[in-house]
Each structure stands twice: as structure tokens, then as C-alpha cells.
Amino acid sequence: MSWADIYPWSPPEPGEPVVRRLYDQVRGAILSGALKPGGRLPSSRDFSTRLGVARASVVAAYDLLLAEGYAEGRAGSGTYVSADLSGMLDVKPQTPAPSARPPRIPARARVMDELTFPTPQAEPRLFTTGRTLLDARALDAWSASTRRALRTLGPVHFGYSDAAGEAPLRAAIADYLRAARGVICTPDQVIVTSGAQHAVDIAVRLLLHRGDSVWMEDPGYPATLHALTVAGVAIHHVPVDRSGLVVARGVAVAPEARVAFVTPSHQYPLGVTLSMARRLELLAWAREAGAWIVEDDYASEFRYAGPPLASLQGLDGGERVIYVGTLNKALFPGLRMGYAVVPKALATAFANARQVIDRQPPTLTQAIVLDFMREGQFAAHIRRRRLTDKGQRDALASALTDQLSHLLEVDVPDQGMHLIAYLKDGRSDLEVEAAAAEAGLYVRAISRLYRQVAPRQGLMLGFSGFPARLMAGGVARLAKVLG
Structure with missing residues (x-):
């Protein structure tokens, strides 16, 4: 008879996970030394009868103990406490030595800890910003695109794919932006992201070093401000008037800024549009300073008076402007898909950065969006x-x-x-x-x-x-x- 046969095993309480209860009891007895290395455990049949549980539950608990090295099986003999428990029996919380120093919390982590964000609402309150509606036709079309994508699951969904996004979707986005916003690009310049903020964050990582100077609209979009704050750059808050960003003020306070972050089509939050004169002024400064411009065109689809103004990217020819957009507002925020159109000189770096951060966009979601666009439903x-x-x-x-x-x-x-x-x-x-x-x-x-x-x-x-x-x-x- 082994000590395990007389150990005071207790059956699980009603509603308690049986396998976890059995595993915890046996493991606890081993770690406490009540069951010695090499000792025999009860057979699964005897153990299940004694505790009034299914034999399969005992087998499952023993499998966990075997997998983690607490027990070992012997052919034709049964299950035993592992003969070698070195490194297991001495696992105890360590009391820090008086001279021990806690890990240093980096400055970036402290900055992150101080950021504040709106609390998500289970039930949206009237006038909440950033919400969308899909009408019945769009919902039906989206459901049809989803069914088609699920019926035709190809090999791309069962492995890792292009971090920049699937080529057919990137081509469709490029076609759409050329027609709708005058963006000058080829599909290889399009990087599929989780949204506009994801694209902005990648741009911050790639273009800026700690201490670099940037322009930021004042007032401006808080998520962009958060990304810049965490990056530790020198933020110059440039005022906005009825014609948009006051470029002359930016030139006066930070002529050598590395990047300007702007929302020219619908300034956030004031809603003003950057005038054509200011657009040309901004591009002229960027050419003279050798600076980049991040154009966040987050609401480009929704213009209610006249045709959309030309994108900064299109005016510039695509050399120094990173054009950022999102499908989360055009469709629905839960989609989590946007894009960046980047100068060719940055395309590889941008795609590689996207891979380092998040590996790739979801292929199934891309397939649904592509079908929705190809069927003419998006337009x-x-x-x-x-x-x-x-x-x-x-x-x-x-x-x-x-x-x-x-x-x-x-x-x-x-x-x-x-x-x-x-x-x-x-x-x-x-x-x-x-x-x-x-x-x-x-x-x-x-x-x-x-x-x-x-x-x-x-x-x-x-x-x-x-x-x-x-x-x-x-x-x-x-x-x-x-x-």
C-alpha cells in the first residue's frame, strides 16, 4: 500500500471543475511532501470510485500531471510520482533581500500610465462621436460578402501572409483613392492597417527620434497627441483658424520640424477645411525644410457641399506626404481596418514596421472587404x-x-x-x-x-x-x- 491510498482525498464541491480539483489536490500533495518521489498514485479506476467522479476526469488530471513532470507512467504498472522533482519542490515566493532593487519602470511606461481615454459605453448615448450606421441594404450586402468569403477559404487563410495586406485589396484601395481623393499611388504604396491611428503610430515610430520637433494642430486630435507624447518628441502646438492650420505660425516657432501632423479635409475637432492657399504653403515649407507631412483624412468620404478638396498627397505627388485613411468610419468601427499610402522610399520600412508590431492584417476580414468593394457595394x-x-x-x-x-x-x-x-x-x-x-x-x-x-x-x-x-x-x- 502506498501513502496515496490513505491520503485524505476530498471529492469536488458541486459545480467545481472536476479535473482542476483533482489536479490541484495531487499536485499539492506532491509539493507539500506528503507524496514522495517515486510513490505510486491510485489507479484511475480506484481513484474515480473513491471520489465518485468519472474515470475520464481522473485520466485527464493525470495527463496534466504527466505533461508537467509531476508524475510519470510505467508501462503495465500504473502512474507514479516523478522520481526527479528537482526544481519543483523548492518553488516558493522569494523574500527580497534588503539590497534588492525593484525593476526600473521606464519613462515611456510612466507616460503611458498617465494617459486617459474615454470609457467604452455598453449602450451608446445620443451625440456620441465616431459612430456609424449601416442601412438594411448595406447589412444584406455585407452578410453576402461574408458568406462568399467563408465558402471560398483559400490557402492564404491557413498561414501567414503579406504584412502590408493582400495585393488584391491594396489594388482596390488604390483604385478607390485615385478616383475619390486624387491620391497618386500604386498598390505597393498602400499598407493595410487596423485604422488611421495605427497608421499614425507607425509613422511616428519610423520618422521620429526622441527630441525631434513636430507640428501638431491646436486644438488637435488627442490620439495623435498621445502617440507623440509617448515618443518623447518636442511638440509645437500650431494654432488653427477658419482657414485651417496657421502655417506661418508653425514656420515661425519650429521651421526645422521633422513632421507636421494635420487633418486638412475636416480639422479635428473644429471641422474647418485647410484652404488651398494654406495647403500650398504647407507643402512649400515641407519641401524647403525636407520635412514629412502626415495627412489624416479620417472623414474624407463624408462631404456634403461640393466635391472633395484635393488631397495634400495628390498635390505633392506622393513624395513627402503619408496619406492616412480609415474604413472604420466609412463602414463601422468594429471592422478595425484602415490604410496608409506611403512614399515609395518608405514602403518597405512601413510594411516591415507593421509586421513587427502586429504581423499582418486579418486575411478573412480583407477578403470580405474586397468582395464588398468589387461588388460595387462600398461605393x-x-x-x-x-x-x-x-x-x-x-x-x-x-x-x-x-x-x-x-x-x-x-x-x-x-x-x-x-x-x-x-x-x-x-x-x-x-x-x-x-x-x-x-x-x-x-x-x-x-x-x-x-x-x-x-x-x-x-x-x-x-x-x-x-x-x-x-x-x-x-x-x-x-x-x-x-x-
Whole structure:
């Protein structure tokens, strides 16, 4: 008889995972020394009978112990405690010596720890920004593309693929951008990313060293600011007026900046468009300074008055502008797909950086998007979305004007997915934001997005993710908040 035969084994409690309970008991007895090396364990049949559990559960627990080296099997004899437990029995929490030093937390980790992000909402509140809607036709078409992609799973899905994205999808994106935005590119310049922010982050990693000078719009997009802050670069906050980035101010404060980060088509958050004169001025500075421009065209699809302005990348010819876009706003944020169009001199480095960070974009998602585009559904969806979003924008603007013109100055944008309503009475937009949250509304205070420019008090209200019929009622609730 072995010690294991008289050990006080206890059956699992009701609802307790049986295999884990058996494994933990045997392992604990071994580590405590109650079961000695080389000792025989009960047979799976006897053990299961004794504890009133299925024999398969005992076999599974023994398999775990065998795999981890706590037990060993002997042909025709049974299962035994491993004869060699060196390195296992002495595993105990170590008390640090008085002279021991804790690992140093790097400065970059401390910066990361200090960043703040909006809390994801299980149920979206009215006026939340960045949301999208798919109508019934788009949903049906997306479902059909998904079914086709699943029916035709090819070898590419069962191994690793091109980190820059699948060639057919990159070609489709290049065709779309040439037609829709005047981007000058070939498919090998297109890098598929998880979204615009992913592309911006790669650009920061590749183009900048700690201490380098950059231009950043003021106010500007917080996610870009986060990426630059973590990189440890010298950020020069360049003001924005009704014509967009004040290029002359950037030249005055940091003429030798390495990169300018801009949102020229729909400035975030103010919604203004960079004028043609300023676009040419910005490109002239970049040529003179030997600098790069990162053009974040995050809302390029949604222009409601006239044709889209030419992309900076197209004006430049593709030599010094990294053009960044996203399908997450054109389709839906859960898609997690965007792209960067990079100068040919950077294409290999950009693709390699993307591989180092995340290996490759998901091939199945790429196949679905490609089918959706090839079937003409993407272009049709964008046309319908423009009309829908314009109706939502107009409904929101009309309700704000009708109900709150005495308190708010509404800036109706020609493009994008949100509008800005400036407070007239001098109250704090942060206080309004908090009060609106209590009323179940999401209005974002823009004052926190300013850095060196004197902040204006205003509210950012998203209209793209909610039906037009909800706008008047939502504004009525906001009117109660504003009193």
C-alpha cells in the first residue's frame, strides 16, 4: 500500500471543475511532501470510485500531471510520482533581500500610465462621436460578402501572409483613392492597417527620434497627441483658424520640424477645411525644410457641399506626404481596418514596421472587404451614407438653432461626422459635459483639446450614428441641461 491510498482525498464541491480539483489536490500533495518521489498514485479506476467522479476526469488530471513532470507512467504498472522533482519542490515566493532593487519602470511606461481615454459605453448615448450606421441594404450586402468569403477559404487563410495586406485589396484601395481623393499611388504604396491611428503610430515610430520637433494642430486630435507624447518628441502646438492650420505660425516657432501632423479635409475637432492657399504653403515649407507631412483624412468620404478638396498627397505627388485613411468610419468601427499610402522610399520600412508590431492584417476580414468593394457595394453604401449623414447633420443643426440659438453658436460643417456648438454665455463646457452625462447625453467639451492656444468653450456633438428623428428630442434634453 502506498501513502496515496490513505491520503485524505476530498471529492469536488458541486459545480467545481472536476479535473482542476483533482489536479490541484495531487499536485499539492506532491509539493507539500506528503507524496514522495517515486510513490505510486491510485489507479484511475480506484481513484474515480473513491471520489465518485468519472474515470475520464481522473485520466485527464493525470495527463496534466504527466505533461508537467509531476508524475510519470510505467508501462503495465500504473502512474507514479516523478522520481526527479528537482526544481519543483523548492518553488516558493522569494523574500527580497534588503539590497534588492525593484525593476526600473521606464519613462515611456510612466507616460503611458498617465494617459486617459474615454470609457467604452455598453449602450451608446445620443451625440456620441465616431459612430456609424449601416442601412438594411448595406447589412444584406455585407452578410453576402461574408458568406462568399467563408465558402471560398483559400490557402492564404491557413498561414501567414503579406504584412502590408493582400495585393488584391491594396489594388482596390488604390483604385478607390485615385478616383475619390486624387491620391497618386500604386498598390505597393498602400499598407493595410487596423485604422488611421495605427497608421499614425507607425509613422511616428519610423520618422521620429526622441527630441525631434513636430507640428501638431491646436486644438488637435488627442490620439495623435498621445502617440507623440509617448515618443518623447518636442511638440509645437500650431494654432488653427477658419482657414485651417496657421502655417506661418508653425514656420515661425519650429521651421526645422521633422513632421507636421494635420487633418486638412475636416480639422479635428473644429471641422474647418485647410484652404488651398494654406495647403500650398504647407507643402512649400515641407519641401524647403525636407520635412514629412502626415495627412489624416479620417472623414474624407463624408462631404456634403461640393466635391472633395484635393488631397495634400495628390498635390505633392506622393513624395513627402503619408496619406492616412480609415474604413472604420466609412463602414463601422468594429471592422478595425484602415490604410496608409506611403512614399515609395518608405514602403518597405512601413510594411516591415507593421509586421513587427502586429504581423499582418486579418486575411478573412480583407477578403470580405474586397468582395464588398468589387461588388460595387462600398461605393453605393458611401453614396447613401452621405445623404443619410447630411440629413442627420441638418436635423441636429436645425434643432439646435430652433431651441438653443440664445445659448449656442452652431458651426455647421460641410464635411465630417460631428459639429461644434460654441457656448455663448461663458459657462464651462466641462461642466456642461458632466451635466449632460447625468442626463444620458454624450457631448464632448472641446476646451480640453487645446494646449497653448486660449481655449474656446464649445460642445462636440456627433450626428452620424443616430437616426435624424432622434435629434430634436435629444436637443430638448440638452436644453434642460443648459437651463
